[in-house]
Amino acid sequence: MKKTFITRIFTSKEALLYIMTISMVVSFSAWTSLLNNFTIEVASFDGSQIGILQSLREIPGFLAFTVLLVLAFIAQQRLVYLSIMLLGLGTASTGYFPTAIGLYITTIIMSVGFHYLETLNQSLSLQWIDKNKAPIVLGKLSAAKSFTGLLVFILIYLFMNYLAMEYKYVYLIFGGFTFLLGIFSWYLFTHFKETVIQDKKIRVKKEYWLFYLLTFLSGARRQIFVVFAGFLLVEKFGVDIHNMILLLFVNSILNMYLAPKIGKFIVAFGEKVTLKIEYIGLILVFTSYAFVDNVYFAFALYIIDHLLFSMAIALKTYFQKIANPSDISSASAVSFTINHIAAVFLPAFLGMVWLYSNSLVFIIGAVIAFCSFSLSFLVPNEPQMGYETTLKKERK
Template sequence: MRYSKTETYDRKERSQSDKERLRALLNLGLGIFGLSFATGIQGTIYTNFLVEDIGIEAHQLGVLESIREIPGLLTAFILGALLRLAEPFLAGASLILVSLGFGAYYFVRGLPDLIAFSFLWSLGLHCWMPLRSSMILELSEPSSEGKRLGQMNSVGFAAATASMSMVFLASTWLSMSFRSLFLVAASMALLGSLATFMVPGKSQRIEKPRLIIRRKYWLYYGLSLLDGCRRQIFTTFAVLAMVQAFGAPVGHIALLMLFNNIVGFMAASHIGRLVDRIGERSSLLISYGGAIPIFLGYALVPDITILYILYIIDSFLFIFNSIALVTYINYSAPLEDLIPSLAMGQTVNHLAAVTFPIVGGILWSILGYDKTFFMGAFATIILALMALGIPKGRLHKP
């Protein structure tokens, strides 16, 4: 079969464009790998570090987590002021902040140091997240956004799996200190920033408003708000319950995180394709409907083995809403609204993330840890009801 000169040129141009897209995705994937390796170390040892090294109590953890989440409230304003810069540059700079914050944990002596350094890496991480989502969406083929988000999530899970394995070996065989492990995390975040700087990018070619709050996105804002409640209650207090209430050692937590990330690595790309196929409404209902009995299990079940299993299931379900919320706003908002809307969604998400750790810590200290998880179950029920407001089936770009 022969092609005309015009057709041949178009095919070459598309081929070149596809190569550039894949090269950009590879560099972005390396950036995600570096950051995920770093946060995998941090997530595995963080609670044990706080309890065993710093001696933190539940109410102090609530205060720490709330202050740490303040940068999430500021994301829309920070990125709104900087959006004329290239997204890869902003993302790479964000990972440098993460690296500095993790590395500074080596010098922590008490709660004030912990709060300051946690705020630093949190600022970088929260600026990174909407930029990451936007870059993936921009590099995705039409109608394959969920697939690409899932693939990048798989990269993150693979990196986290490798880091969990390293933590397990380092803590059980090499007796490596928590503080030294944070230096390793800082190094990996720095490598991730270098890879991200290599993603092709220009200063913004379209005029983007600095701050967006639109009535037509109210459902996205509402879902983001309560999703912050659901996420923060579980990520803050589920591991704390296993460590403090049931005495789980760091080796067990590392193995739990390792297995959890293996499951995520195997499932994320498939879940992304499933979101593309069944749509955002069904995906969110699967996630939120499944999370309700998990919260109730943490409140009522005294068997730590069952709690380990529930933790893995919740992390599996969380992949659905982490992808579906991004694709929902992608199909709801025009291109010029996308990054500001993602940033605003993260900001309202953190209204809950800043508030509920304090409330959960107070409930834990006064009434017992089960009340904290009952609160999470209630918030997730409301989330499931709100998700019914999303149109059925596959959404399309306006």
């Protein structure tokens, strides 16, 4: 019997990956794009409080390995749907609790859903997508993420600029949409059987040490961008919510165009070259953040910074090539925990540093990026299982 277009969608693993990506972006883009202005204008946060909030947000990421414990009782797909709904619930309730304690609680709820969903998304992407076309598909998923983010930013701009909508209603709309998307996906998508039985035990394998270390440093760098780059624009340059949304709008447009090309670049030149370019770019961007005094130059840095993170696809495909297929679920969860080790304490610590010197925060980011660049020389030109780093002999 010939499948209809709708039937093909709800029986497609790739389609579900797109749904997972879209659901993450709808809520998280709304949450992050409004956060700096919401915390300053409504909740009256200072640098220390925003640092604490961001540290709390990353605790569920640090505990991402608990996904494996939950998977002992529930299938991966069902946990995906529950995570989508939890993400939506936390986002929808954010605007109704504009106090430090209220925001800390809603942030944790949102973050549990987001980090479980992100962990499962990475795991299932690497399980379901063929290695040869993984960079290209991941690039397309990144472009879809940007397109969805673009729509979110347009709607937020319209809601707040023309309808003068309050923050709480904007959070409710996007969080509610994500929650409903989780419910509909649960009932409409077919259940996919595992082609490779995944190891559900928590294991840290020595073969993946370079991947783990690069992931740790990536998490540390990412916190500086996520927490303090936008905060710099609002606090130092007085950028309002409308201009922040426009800036994110430009980021999305550029990423939609460049992400698929980055995927093709990885296929053509390999993970090692791509990672080196990313890390060199981040060193220059963070150093520039430390001394920027012109708002338009700060805008340019923010855009370049955002685009460089699209190149992180290379770290995922590097892992896919060196990993035993049965390790992907377990190693993805462990790597997410490793990614968030620094995230638990770094924002709060750097929040205190920020009160002394915001330039020093970005200098620390440049040092971390330099460490990543140094380690990238250990990534093989053609990584594979058994040849995870250049310190090992290549398998013939």
